[in-house]
Amino acid sequence: MPGQRYTPVEMITKLVSFDTTSRDSNLPLIDFVADYLKGHGIASHRIPDETGKKANLYATIGPKDVPGIVLSGHTDVVPVDGQPWLTDPFKVVEKDGRLYGRGTTDMKSFSAVGLSLVPEFLKQPLKTPIHFALSYDEEVGCLGAPRMIAQLGKLGVMPKIVIVGEPTDMTVVNAHKGVRSFRTVLTGLEQHSSAVHLGVNAVMYAAEIVHFLGQLAEEWRTMRSRPESGFEPPYTTIHVGTIQGGTAQNIIPRHCVFTWEYRLIPGDDGEQIKRRFDEFVAGTILPKMRAVWPEANVETAVRAAVPGLKPEDGSSAEALCKALARTNEVGVVSYGTEAGQFQEVGISTVVCGPGNIREAHKPNEYIELAQVKQCEAFLRRLLTEVCAA
Numbered sequence: 001m002p003g004q005r006y007t008p009v010e011m012i013t014k015l016v017s018f019d020t021t022s023r024d025s026n027l028p029l030i031d032f033v034a035d036y037l038k039g040h041g042i043a044s045h046r047i048p049d050e051t052g053k054k055a056n057l058y059a060t061i062g063p064k065d066v067p068g069i070v071l072s073g074h075t076d077v078v079p080v081d082g083q084p085w086l087t088d089p090f091k092v093v094e095k096d097g098r099l100y101g102r103g104t105t106d107m108k109s110f111s112a113v114g115l116s117l118v119p120e121f122l123k124q125p126l127k128t129p130i131h132f133a134l135s136y137d138e139e140v141g142c143l144g145a146p147r148m149i150a151q152l153g154k155l156g157v158m159p160k161i162v163i164v165g166e167p168t169d170m171t172v173v174n175a176h177k178g179v180r181s182f183r184t185v186l187t188g189l190e191q192h193s194s195a196v197h198l199g200v201n202a203v204m205y206a207a208e209i210v211h212f213l214g215q216l217a218e219e220w221r222t223m224r225s226r227p228e229s230g231f232e233p234p235y236t237t238i239h240v241g242t243i244q245g246g247t248a249q250n251i252i253p254r255h256c257v258f259t260w261e262y263r264l265i266p267g268d269d270g271e272q273i274k275r276r277f278d279e280f281v282a283g284t285i286l287p288k289m290r291a292v293w294p295e296a297n298v299e300t301a302v303r304a305a306v307p308g309l310k311p312e313d314g315s316s317a318e319a320l321c322k323a324l325a326r327t328n329e330v331g332v333v334s335y336g337t338e339a340g341q342f343q344e345v346g347i348s349t350v351v352c353g354p355g356n357i358r359e360a361h362k363p364n365e366y367i368e369l370a371q372v373k374q375c376e377a378f379l380r381r382l383l384t385e386v387c388a389a
């Protein structure tokens with residue numbers, strides 16, 4: 001049976017039609033891609049999560065005994081809940097030279113354009129293999145890719161280059177910040193709100209810690225800024241994203257939970273941030289809480305840790321992508337990607353993909369068709385490249 005063919009836009013439309021919001025399964029999309037590849041005679045490997053509800057997919061086109069080039073993309077998307085979408089987010093609408101839909105920019109288009117070219121890749125004998133690496137749970141802390149990366153050696157020869165197709169407007173990005181995020185839970189003691197001296201107010205102590213994080217953030221901004229890093233903003237940032245606590249106005253709250261993160265310029269000492277946080281909690285907050293109630297507590301757990309991508313000037317991934325993108329420039333981005341995880345195992349990695357990060361995670365997310373075309377041209381040049389060497 002001949003394999004099905006899709007134009008790049010048709011393949012983008014197809015991948016976007018699967019609602020792969022990170023909290024849900026991505027298996028329908030993975031099944032589709034596996035079937036599509038199988039239709040073209042390509043076997044794929046699934047690397048599932050511990051529940052079996054999600055999976056990475058890894059597939060190789062071309063020779064199995066030489067190191068290849070990975071086209072890496074995450075399959076999950078951020079939620080559309082509460083966002084004012086003008087059209088169905090999971091139905092691609094083409095308008096004014098743009099494709100609208102959740103994941104068009106972040107980041108189904110890169111994988112889709114690559115997949116649409118599979119029949120082209122198969123037409124000629126490749127000297128260097130192309131790998132597709134599709135991951136799950138990138139948007140919730142790059143949780144999926146490490147399971148696949150750990151298997152790479154077993155799934156064939158270790159690849160030599162990874163191109164992570166997150167949106168960079170098809171420019172070559174050789175560095176990004178790392179992210180570490182935490183969840184801090186305060187346990188206080190409830191009382192009638194008139195008896196403040198007998199209770200331990202979890203919300204107010206949380207506010208003190210949040211204020212301390214604000215001071216730390218200000219310190220990094222003003223005293224440790226590194227304009228030469230090229231990052232925007234050019235310093236390690238600290239941010240509190242959510243906070244919940246308390247049950248009623250007249251009850252001293254027992255519980256408060258907040259989530260926070262820092263985004264680190266590669267080379268900055270992030271451990272120092274966590275150390276100072278811990279010192280403040282242990283030295284300033286806990287003694288006050290426990291003076292009233294010895295069982296009061298503050299606990300902090302790591303939610304996600306995504307390594308930064310360190311610049312490796314002149315690396316093989318950088319050289320290749322500069323040639324394919326017809327540019328001499330390299331840039332940096334402040335958002336995290338799976339690129340640092342691939343680099344950690346020793347593979348030369350850059351980020352280069354269609355679309356602009358400004359459109360990501362927003363209602364009415366779109367990608368310019370011109371970007372899709374540019375991505376297609378980039379991957380067709382890659383095809384020429386992998387046939388030659």
Ligand SMILES: [Zn+2]
Nearest residue numbers: 074106107166
């Ligand atoms: Zn993304």
